[in-house]
Every structure is written in structure tokens, then in C-alpha cells.
Amino acid sequence: MDTKSIMIVGVGGQGTLLASRILGNAVISEGYDVKVSEVHGMSQRGGSVVTYVRYGKKVNSPIIDKGGADIILAFELLEALRALPFLKKGGKIIVNDQQIDPMPVIIGACEYPQDIENKLKENADTTVVNALTLAKQAGNMKAVNVVLIGVMAKNTDIPYEVWKETITKTVPEKFLEVNLKAFDLGYNS
Amino acid sequence: MKQLMLGNAAVARGCYEAGAKVISSYPGTPSTEITENAVKYEEIYCEWAPNEKVGAEVAIGAAIAGARAMTCCKHVGLNVMADPVFTASYTGVNGGLVIAVADDPGMHSSQNEQDSRHYAKASKIMMLEPSDSSECKEFTKLAFELSEKFDTPVFLRLTTRVSHSQSLVELCERDECGLKDYEKNPAKYVMMPGNAIKRHVDVENRMRALQEYAEAAEINTVEDNGAKIGIITAGITYCYAKEALGSNANYLKLGMAYPMPVKLIKDFAAKCNKIYVLEELDPFIEEHCKANGIEVIGKEAFTLLGEYSVNMIKKVILGEEEASVASEPIPVRPPVMCAGCPHRGTFYVLKKLGLTVSGDIGCYTLGAAAPLNAIDTTICMGASVSAAHGMAKARGEEFSKKLVSVIGDSTFMHSGITGLIDIVYNKGINTVLILDNSITGMTGHQDNPTTGKTIRGEATKQVDLELLCKAVGIDSVRIADPFDVKNFEKVVKEETEKNEPSVIIAQRPCALLKTVKYTGRCKITDKCKNCKMCLKAGCPAITVKDGKPVIDATQCNGCTLCMNICPFDAIEKEEA
Numbered sequence: 001m002d003t004k005s006i007m008i009v010g011v012g013g014q015g016t017l018l019a020s021r022i023l024g025n026a027v028i029s030e031g032y033d034v035k036v037s038e039v040h041g042m043s044q045r046g047g048s049v050v051t052y053v054r055y056g057k058k059v060n061s062p063i064i065d066k067g068g069a070d071i072i073l074a075f076e077l078l079e080a081l082r083a084l085p086f087l088k089k090g091g092k093i094i095v096n097d098q099q100i101d102p103m104p105v106i107i108g109a110c111e112y113p114q115d116i117e118n119k120l121k122e123n124a125d126t127t128v129v130n131a132l133t134l135a136k137q138a139g140n141m142k143a144v145n146v147v148l149i150g151v152m153a154k155n156t157d158i159p160y161e162v163w164k165e166t167i168t169k170t171v172p173e174k175f176l177e178v179n180l181k182a183f184d185l186g187y188n189s
Numbered sequence: 190m191k192q193l194m195l196g197n198a199a200v201a202r203g204c205y206e207a208g209a210k211v212i213s214s215y216p217g218t219p220s221t222e223i224t225e226n227a228v229k230y231e232e233i234y235c236e237w238a239p240n241e242k243v244g245a246e247v248a249i250g251a252a253i254a255g256a257r258a259m260t261c262c263k264h265v266g267l268n269v270m271a272d273p274v275f276t277a278s279y280t281g282v283n284g285g286l287v288i289a290v291a292d293d294p295g296m297h298s299s300q301n302e303q304d305s306r307h308y309a310k311a312s313k314i315m316m317l318e319p320s321d322s323s324e325c326k327e328f329t330k331l332a333f334e335l336s337e338k339f340d341t342p343v344f345l346r347l348t349t350r351v352s353h354s355q356s357l358v359e360l361c362e363r364d365e366c367g368l369k370d371y372e373k374n375p376a377k378y379v380m381m382p383g384n385a386i387k388r389h390v391d392v393e394n395r396m397r398a399l400q401e402y403a404e405a406a407e408i409n410t411v412e413d414n415g416a417k418i419g420i421i422t423a424g425i426t427y428c429y430a431k432e433a434l435g436s437n438a439n440y441l442k443l444g445m446a447y448p449m450p451v452k453l454i455k456d457f458a459a460k461c462n463k464i465y466v467l468e469e470l471d472p473f474i475e476e477h478c479k480a481n482g483i484e485v486i487g488k489e490a491f492t493l494l495g496e497y498s499v500n501m502i503k504k505v506i507l508g509e510e511e512a513s514v515a516s517e518p519i520p521v522r523p524p525v526m527c528a529g530c531p532h533r534g535t536f537y538v539l540k541k542l543g544l545t546v547s548g549d550i551g552c553y554t555l556g557a558a559a560p561l562n563a564i565d566t567t568i569c570m571g572a573s574v575s576a577a578h579g580m581a582k583a584r585g586e587e588f589s590k591k592l593v594s595v596i597g598d599s600t601f602m603h604s605g606i607t608g609l610i611d612i613v614y615n616k617g618i619n620t621v622l623i624l625d626n627s628i629t630g631m632t633g634h635q636d637n638p639t640t641g642k643t644i645r646g647e648a649t650k651q652v653d654l655e656l657l658c659k660a661v662g663i664d665s666v667r668i669a670d671p672f673d674v675k676n677f678e679k680v681v682k683e684e685t686e687k688n689e690p691s692v693i694i695a696q697r698p699c700a701l702l703k704t705v706k707y708t709g710r711c712k713i714t715d716k717c718k719n720c721k722m723c724l725k726a727g728c729p730a731i732t733v734k735d736g737k738p739v740i741d742a743t744q745c746n747g748c749t750l751c752m753n754i755c756p757f758d759a760i761e762k763e764e765a
Contacts, residue, residue, distance in 0.1 A: 012524065024193050024355060034193060035321070036355040039297050040218055040633065045552065046729050047524035061432035062321075062354035062425075065500040067513030078519065085516040100744070101732040102522035106724065107560045108733070110520045123514050132743065141743060 001032075003056035005064045006152070009083045010075025011100050012046045015145035018170070019073070020051040022149055026158050026166040027055040035062035046103075048079055073152050075131075075144065076100050077116040084123060093124045094151050096131040096144060127151065134185040140175070143182035150186020160187070191357040196347060199322040199358050200261075200289055201226035203329025205233060207285070208366035210256035213238045213247035215603065216632035217263030218298040219352040220291035224261050225635075228644055232363065237635055237644050240570075240603040245270035245288065249277045249342075252286035253378055255369035257333050261289040264305045265569065269604070274342065275312045279388040280378050281340035281395075283369050285333035288314075291347040294469040295496040298349075298631075300550065300567065302495070304470035309344050309447035313392050315399050316344035316447040317408065318424045322356040328408065328444065337369075339395055339402070346446055348469065350425040350496070400448045408444025411457055415439075418506065419461030421454065421474055421485065426467045426497050433502040449477045458483050465490070465506060469497050526555045528730040529700030529707055529748035531626050534671030535595065536563040537726045537754065538678045544593050544685070547580065549573035549605070551597040552630040552699075560727045564595070571596070571604030577619050578612045586618065590685050594621045599629035599637040602652065606661070612690050613662035620684045620691045623654055624671075627698040634701070658692040665691035672697055674753045700748060709747040709764040711740050716759035723751045723760065 006023065010016045017038055024036040034055040052064045066085045072093045074080030080095040087093065097117070105112045113119070120126040129151050135143040146167065153163045163183065171179045194202065200223045204212065212235045214224040228235045238244035244260045251258035262270060267290045274288060290308075293299040309316035315335065319328040325347070332343040376384050403409065418438040420430050427442045441457040443449060458464050458478075466475040466487040475487030490505050491497065503509045526533050536556035539546055540563040548554055548564035549572065557564035568576060573594040581589035596605045601623050612619050629635040636642040641651035658666045665687060669680045677695070684691040698705050711730075713723075723731050723738055730744035731751060740751070740760075752760045 011522065013527070028191070028193050028357065033357065034355075036193065037350060038353055038355075039349065040222070040353055045524040045527060045555065045631075046522075048522040059356070061428045061499050062350060062356065063429070063498065065498050065511065067500075067511035078522070081519055082516075082522075085513045087514065089512055098743070100729075100741070102520050103525050103559060103727065103729065104520050104523075106729070106732045107727070109559065113519055 001056050003054055003059055005069050005088070006053045006071045006073065007064050007069040007083055007086055008051040008053065008073045008075075009079040010049055011079065012049045014075045015142065016049050016051050016075060019145045019149050020053055022146070022166055022170050023053050025170055026162055027053070029162055029166060030158055032056060033059045035059045037062035048082060050083070071152060071155060073148055075148060078102065078112065080120055081113060081116050084120065087124055091124060092155060093120055093126045094148065094155070095120060095126060095128055096148055097128050098132055098144070129186070129189060131186070134189065135182055138182035138185055139178045143178050146179045146182040147186035150183040151189060153183070154187055191359050193355050194322045194358040195222055195226075195353065195355050196319070196322045196325045196351045197222035197353070198226040199325035200329050200345065200347070201230070202358065202360065203326040204259055204287075205230040206326070206361050206363050207330045207333040208257055208364045209233055209259055209333065210368070211248060211251035211258040212236070212260070213244040214261040215239070215241045215244050215266060216629055216635045217241075217266045217291075218632055219293060219349040220261045220263045220266070220289060220347070221632045221635070222352070223289055224644070235644050237637060239638055241266035241269040242273060245273045248286060248288070249273055252282045252284045253280070253371075254283070255371045256284040257366065258284060259287045259289060262291070263299065264290060264292045264303050265299065265301065266290070267305050267308055269570070271308070274314070276380050277342050278312045278314050279380055279385055279392055281391070282336055282342060283371065285336035286342040287329065287332045287336060287345055288342055289345040289347065291349065291352045292470065293349050295349065300569065302470060304473065305344070305346060306446050306473045307471070313396055314342050314344055315339070315445065316346050317444060318346045318446040319351060319444070320424050320427045320442070321351065322354070322358050324444070325351065326358050331408065339399060341395055346424070348425055396448065403445050403448050403450040404452050406445050406450075409450060409453060410442045410444065411453075412440040412442070413460065417462040419457060419464040420467055421457070421464060421478065422467040423474065426469055429497055429499045429502055430467050433499045434506065443474065446473070449474065451481050454478060454481070454483055458485070467491070467497065467502065523558055524555060525558065525727065525729050526552060527700055528728055528744050529746045531671050531695070531697035531699065532556060532624055533726050533728060534674055534677060534697070534750055535622065535624060535695050536561040538671070538674060538681055539563045539593065539595070541678065542681060544591055545580070545588070547573045547577035547592065547594045549594070549596040549600050551600050553595055553597060553624050556595070558727070560725055570600050571608055574605045574608030574621055575611055577621070578608060578615070578617050581617055581619055589618050592619065593681070593685060594619065595624055596621065597630065598623060598625040598627065598639045598654065599635075601654070602638050606657065609658065609663070609692070610661050617690050618688055620681070620693065623692060623694045625654060625694050625696045628702060630699050634699070654694055663690055663692050665689060666694065667691070668694045668696050670697055671695045672748070672750050672753060674750075700746060707747045709762050710742050710745045711747055711749060711751055711760050712763050713738055713740055714759050714761050716757050718757050718759070720756065723755055726750060726754055
């Protein structure tokens with residue numbers, strides 16, 4: 001199998017690191033070589049955050065370059081648009097329909113781009129998810145990340161049971177029920 | 190079974206498997222998780238030191254006493270510890286001593302982009318450079334071995350992408366190597382001129398031995414694919430090169446960043462038509478090659494700035510460009526202080542008063558960003574205090590009364606206190622704000638001498654900032670809550686006007702601490718006159734919809750700072 005490249009993007013604090021951890025652990029239990037790259041520190045404070053997950057027979061670079069991502073999993077609309085140049089031709093975007101205004105928009109220095117959903121759809125196979133509603137349905141607004149993992153899971157060749165097992169191993173027990181429910185809601189959406 | 194591990198976690202694992210007993214570090218992105226992960230191994234004594242110099246000295250002492258020891262820092266932390274490190278090169282070690290230093294090409298979380306390989310050369314200390322997590326673990330173990338074999342500290346050089354990438358690691362058992370015997374040996378460990386002169390001879394002999402070792406070191410690997418292009422590289426750039434060029438190139442991967450082999454490189458070069466040196470930041474390998482008459486292409490084709498990438502290598506060497514959707518200009522999303530951040534209240538007031546603000550390193554550096562725009566300078570840890578003293582001495586008393594320093598609790602412990610002593614001793618009248626949020630914030634919540642807890646969460650003596658400032662001679666020390674905006678403004682005005690040095694401890698814990706329990710959400714009511722004062726605080730939860738401020742319930746944590754700022758009582762709290 002060729003190396004598969006998945007890029008997870010969002011806003012610091014949205015839980016992208018947990019998502020990449022679940023994805024990373026799911027692919028190793030399938031016996032793949034895997035590299036996950038994330039950036040800690042300053043950008044975690046409400047800035048744009050990017051995590052790369054690459055898996056296959058043998059992975060060299062942990063980083064995905066422009067034109068290299070098979071799947072972009074975006075936690076926020078503007079971040080999906082920012083990541084679009086990283087998508088491979090024929091790649092897929094899964095995007096949460098949430099809009100979080102960055103500071104330059106809040107202070108009126110620029111405007112939040114209009115109609116991002118259509119811009120994405122013009123350029124790529126795009127699935128828009130209302131993850132916040134599904135997360136609330138699962139019982140916790142913060143489970144947005146696991147809802148999105150659920151949607152993405154359906155687009156990989158990793159079996160459903162492996163995902164469930166991985167989430168059980170990765171998430172603290174206290175939040176397990178909510179997260180498993182969130183995953184299912186995403187998976188079946 | 191193989192485990193998916195962060196590079197930094199793998200360094201910690203290597204430390205454990207090598208039988209290390211002592212780690213002392215100061216947090217610094219991207220190195221922090223090494224020490225944090227080492228805490229998981231009960232066999233290793235771990236601590237947060239007040240700064241990198243202390244951390245290095247603790248590790249040096251432990252090594253002299255016979256233990257395998259380590260200190261970890263980010264690139265600029267190595268500047269702070271340079272003093273003991275350069276002399277530890279002369280004393281050598283007893284138990285193995287490893288100094289892990291993480292560079293940050295691209296400056297994801299740093300104030301400069303220095304290349305720490307120069308330190309290896311300058312201090313005559315060998316340096317190893319892993320490229321993935323598996324090597325992080327193996328090279329750490331090797332570093333301890335080589336440290337003892339050659340009687341030298343050893344640098345382990347990481348970069349952000351190695352430290353913060355996860356890849357598979359095979360775990361091994363710990364080698365319980367125990368302590369080496371300790372014997373008093375002043376000729377080796379008392380570095381006064383008479384002894385140091387002799388030790389320098391040993392250092393130069395060691396350099397020759399290391400040079401010889403580098404020629405045959407197993408971690409300098411050649412991969413001959415029978416190609417015409419030769420790549421000399423190290424660290425993460427090796428991974429990029431392999432991804433970009435595959436078997437279309439031969440590779441010489443230098444696991445030893447310093448000293449570098451000569452014959453090995455010459456032999457490699459002889460088999461290729463065209464040699465590229467691929468290395469981020471400075472032309473360290475390139476200059477070594479050129480100095481030894483080996484013709485290579487380096488920085489003339491690549492960049493001194495930021496990170497390399499697979500696409501960059503493909504473009505320069507193969508002339509290939511990857512097809513992608515063109516990027517259009519869209520709003521940037523810079524990091525901001527979190528909703529509920531205590532620093533927001535502080536900077537709101539400082540901006541309102543129009544003060545010159547001498548800044549420092551931490552979350553509060555974000556007070557420099559719009560809309561607060563409150564910080565004038567940021568140099569390095571501790572400089573907020575001493576640089577403000579310099580500003581005041583240069584421009585006089587009137588200027589000094591419109592000037593404050595802002596420094597976090599951990600940073601003040603790191604190197605702010607010495608600047609404060611300077612102010613008192615040399616009759617300054619500065620006002621210093623210690624932003625005490627009860628934690629080391631930016632690096633992800635590490636305890637420090639002011640939090641009352643050790644790295645393992647055990648209760649310990651807590652430095653009393655108020656008493657400490659008084660003890661160095663500050664008579665006017667006041668504690669104020671930055672969320673009580675009116676009172677905080679009054680305190681700042683009063684203290685800056687004084688003809689004596691003063692300290693304001695702005696006390697409110699980080700909103701992300703588990704002990705901080707803000708509840709509910711704030712909501713803007715119909716009393717709002719659309720004056721937009723609340724937006725001046727730069728809270729990510731307050732945005733504008735249809736020309737009026739609104740609070741985003743998914744972002745707000747109910748901290749109530751905006752309620753204290755609103756002049757019309759138009760913001761209310763809704764309990765969840």
C-alpha cells in the first residue's frame with residue numbers, strides 16, 4: 001500500500017491532538033508503519049494547529065507538504081480553506097461547519113471569508129459535518145473531535161472494531177461513554 | 190511490541206533504559222516533554238530547576254558523583270547553561286552526562302532560530318543527532334555510553350519535528366548500571382588555571398580520539414543506491430530527503446553532528462557526480478566539507494531560513510513541482526491568550542494607561558498582539574526587568590514613571606530576580622509586575638518554585654514572592670487581582686508614580702488549571718450600547734455579528750472579565 005497522508009487542522013484548544021492520537025493508535029494496531037507530527041507550544045493558544053498522520057508500509061517524512069494529503073480533517077471552516085492547498089488531487093475534505101473568528105476578524109482588520117463550503121466543494125470531494133450538534137447529542141460539546149474522527153473513520157480501510165478498541169484505550173474512562181457515542185454518531189452520519 | 194512514541198518521550202525512554210538516575214531541566218518548547226516523560230519512570234530522580242544553568246549544574250554534579258545524568262533544554266536554554274557546560278567539557282564526567290538540546294527551525298515557539306551545533310564545536314563536546322523516535326531512544330543510550338567511554342559530556346541535538354513527531358519504538362529493559370565509584374580528584378574537577386591548563390590538553394586529545402571514532406561510527410551510515418546524486422544530511426532532513434528522492438540518490442546520514450568524519454565523506458563523495466548537503470539552518474556540514482576540499486552544493490541552492498521540506502528538495506534537486514490548489518490570501522490566525530486568561534486584565538489596564546511595557550517570555554508575550562498591542566520589547570527570559578532598568582537609566586525618571594516590566598512567576602524565578610536586585614542596588618525606581626498565574630503556562634503547565642509542588646506533584650516549600658521582593662530591598666510590594674480592573678488600574682498608577690522601586694504581584698491563576706473552576710457563560714444583554722469596549726480586551730470568545738458584539742458560548746468559560754470592563758452593565762452571567 002502507498003503511504004496514506006491525513007492532515008488534521010483546527011484551532012488550538014479544539015482537541016486535534018487527541019484526534020491524531022486516536023488515529024495514530026488505530027493504524028498501528030493494523031500493523032502499519034506510522035508517523036504523527038504535531039506542534040506544541042505557542043500555536044496551541046488559539047492559533048492555527050496542524051497535525052499530520054502518515055501510515056503505510058514504510059513512512060519516511062512525518063510531514064505532509066502542499067499537494068500531499070489524501071484526507072484533510074478540518075475542525076473549523078477557515079482552517080479547512082487554509083489547508084486546501086495541501087490536498088492531493090482527488091483527495092477528500094471532511095469539515096466541521098463551525099466558524100471561529102480569528103483575532104484579525106474580531107478586531108475588524110479583515111473579514112471572515114464568505115461561502116467557504118462552496119469554495120471547498122468546487123475544489124475537492126467535501127463532506128460538511130455539523131459536529132457540534134452531534135457532540136451535544138452525544139452528551140458533551142467537547143466531543144466534537146471524536147465525532148469528526150467517526151466521520152473520517154468511514155473513509156479509511158480500518159475496521160470499525162479497531163476504532164472502538166482504540167478509543168477505549170486512548171480516552172479516559174470518565175469520558176468513554178460520551179466519546180463512543182460521539183464516534184458512532186459521526187460514523188453513521 | 191512496538192509503541193508509537195513522541196521523539197521526546199523516546200529520549201526519556203532511552204534515559205530509562207540506559208540506567209540514568211538524575212534529570213534536572215527547565216521547561217522549554219520543544220524540549221519539555223523529555224523531562225515530563227522521564228517522570229513516569231520511578232527509577233529516575235527528576236526535577237524542574239529554576240533555570241537551565243541550575244539544571245545543567247545539577248546534572249554535572251550528579252555525573253561527577255557517579256550517576257548517569259541528563260539535562261534538557263531548548264536552543265536558547267543552552268545559552269543560559271553555556272557557562273557550566275563549557276567547563277564540564279574540561280572536567281569530563283564520571284557517570285555519563287547527556288545534554289539534550291532542541292532547536293526550533295521555523296520558530297514555531299521561539300524568539301530566534303539559532304543553530305546549536307555551533308555550541309558543540311565551540312565547547313569541544315561531541316553531538317549526536319537522531320532523525321526519528323527510534324533513533325531518539327537508541328542515540329540517547331549510545332550518548333551515555335560514549336560519554337563514559339570518552340570522558341565527555343555528550344549533546345543530543347533534536348529539532349521540533351523530531352521532538353514532536355511520533356514514530357514506532359521497540360522497548361527494551363533498563364540496564365541498571367548503578368553508580369560509579371566517587372573519588373576526590375581535584376586535578377580533574379577543580380577547574381582553576383593550574384588544573385584547567387592540563388585538562389585542556391586532555392580535551393584536545395579527546396577531540397582527536399572522537400574524530401577517529403567519527404570515521405567508523407555506526408551511526409554515520411552510507412546508503413549506496415548506485416545513484417549519481419549524493420546526499421549528505423542529518424536529522425529530520427534525512428527523512429525529507431528519503432521521501433523526496435527515494436532510491437534516486439545515495440545517502441550519507443551523519444548521526445554524529447560533531448565532530449564529523451573527513452575520510453568517510455571523501456569516500457562517499459568520490460562515488461557520486463553531484464553532492465548536495467541538506468541541513469536546516471546554518472551551513473555546518475557544508476562548511477566542514479568545503480574546508481576539507483570536498484565539493485558540495487549547500488546553501489547556494491537552499492535556504493538559511495526556517496524548515497526544509499520534501500517539496501523544496503524535489504524542486505531544487507529534481508526540478509519537480511507538486512500540483513496543488515493555489516492558496517488565496519485568507520485571514521491569519523495568530524495565537525491569542527485563552528478565554529479566561531488572567532493576563533488579559535493586566536494588559537487591558539497597561540494599554541489603557543499608555544505605559545511603555547518591557548516584556549518577557551511566556552504566554553503573556555501574546556500581550557504584544559492586536560488588539561492589546563501592549564508590549565514594547567521582548568528579548569529573552571528575565572530581560573523585562575533588567576532591560577527596563579537600562580531604559581530608565583538611559584531616559585531618566587520621567588520616562589521611568591511611564592514604564593513597567595511584566596514577567597511571569599516562573600520566568601521571575603528563572604532570571605527576573607537578578608534584574609530586580611540590580612534595580613534596587615543601583616537606585617532604580619522601576620515598577621515590575623510579576624504576573625503570578627500559579628504555573629509555568631506556555632510550555633504546558635509545569636510546576637515551579639512558586640507553586641508549592643515538585644515535578645511529581647509532591648508538596649514542597651513555596652517561594653513567597655512578596656517576601657522575596659521585600660528581602661532584596663523592595664519596600665513597596667502589592668498584590669492585586671488583574672480581573673478587578675478598577676482597583677488594578679489604581680494600583681498600577683500609584684506604584685509607577687512613586688520615587689522608589691516597586692513590585693505589583695498580579696495574582697490570578699491560569700484559566701486552564703484544573704483547580705480553576707469558572708462556570709457558566711457570559712451573555713450580552715439589550716443594555717448594550719455597542720461601545721465595543723469589551724472588544725478591546727481581545728478575548729477570543731467575544732466577536733462581532735451584524736455590527737454588534739456577541740459572546741460565542743463555545744469559547745466563553747464565564748471568567749467575567751468582560752463584565753468588569755463593560756461601562757453599561759450590559760453583560761450578564763448565565764449559569765450552565
